[in-house]
Amino acid sequence: MKRGIVIVVAVLFAAGCIQRIERKPDGFDEKKVSAACELIIAGFQKELTGELVKAMTEGGPEKAIAVCAVKAPEIADRYSQLPGIDIRRVSLQMRNPDIVPDRYELSVLSQFATTSHDEARIASVLARDSGDVKRFRYIKEIKTGQLCLRCHGDPGAFSLALKKTLKEKYPGDRAVGYRLDASRGAYSVTVIYPDAQATVTRLLTENAR
Numbered sequence: 412m413k414r415g416i417v418i419v420v421a422v423l424f425a426a427g428c429i430q431r432i433e434r435k436p437d438g439f440d441e442k443k444v445s446a447a448c449e450l451i452i453a454g455f456q457k458e459l460t461g462e463l464v465k466a467m468t469e470g471g472p473e474k475a476i477a478v479c480a481v482k483a484p485e486i487a488d489r490y491s492q493l494p495g496i497d498i499r500r501v502s503l504q505m506r507n508p509d510i511v512p513d514r515y516e517l518s519v520l521s522q523f524a525t526t527s528h529d530e531a532r533i534a535s536v537l538a539r540d541s542g543d544v545k546r547f548r549y550i551k552e553i554k555t556g557q558l559c560l561r562c563h564g565d566p567g568a569f570s571l572a573l574k575k576t577l578k579e580k581y582p583g584d585r586a587v588g589y590r591l592d593a594s595r596g597a598y599s600v601t602v603i604y605p606d607a608q609a610t611v612t613r614l615l616t617e618n619a620r
């Protein structure tokens with residue numbers, strides 16, 4: 412009889428443990444999630460710069476525009492298919508008219524644009540925390556480099572062909588007139604937890620190898 416009770420207690424205890432493991436907190440760790448955002452941004456940037464440099468070398472800015480127009484949204488879409496992750500590029504002066512920065516992005520972009528800093532800056536916020544679900548936003552500034560000026564610099568220095576292509580593809584283009592090192596815009600990542608948990612863990616593990 413006594414033995415029976417011990418077994419029942421042991422089983423209940425084990426069941427409780429299992430339940431506790433299942434109900435483990437979602438493991439949201441702002442530092443880790445930020446590190447994963449950095450990895451996503453670095454991946455996006457590397458792919459896009461690779462495509463851009465290749466296209467510029469092969470056909471100059473007039474041809475590279477087409478690559479940018481197709482590849483940039485394509486890469487953003489691919490990364491945004493990761494569960495719980497969304498990434499896009501935003502700016503106060505957009506070239507792509509399909510993207511409209513939201514309130515948080517606008518406030519961060521304005522702060523970046525009205526103050527100066529050598530390094531690309533970062534802003535982040537836990538925008539929503541309803542206990543179970545968290546919404547984390549991570550924004551990283553994009554600086555205007557030398558290469559960027561070819562398509563985002565002084566239009567007076569653009570070839571006629573480039574001006575024509577830009578006018579055709581982006582009639583409302585506002586993304587010109589930038590100077591070297593100016594704040595061109597930002598990568599904007601939104602992470603929904605716990606949807607993104609597995610992705611965050613995978614990215615950090617892969618990076619640690």
Ligand code: HEC
Pocket residue numbers: 463471472473474475476477479480481483484500501502504505506507508553554555556558559560561562563586595596597
């Ligand atoms: C070959 C011309 C070209 C070059 C060079 C170029 N861009 Fe762009 N850029 C574009 C085009 C075209 C778009 C719009 C892409 C789209 O349709 O989403 C764009 C869009 C962007 C955007 C998204 C916001 C917006 O205005 O739509 C950012 C940010 C950006 N470029 C930054 C840069 C940076 C930083 C560099 C230098 C590393 C750079 N670009 C170099 C053509 C170029």
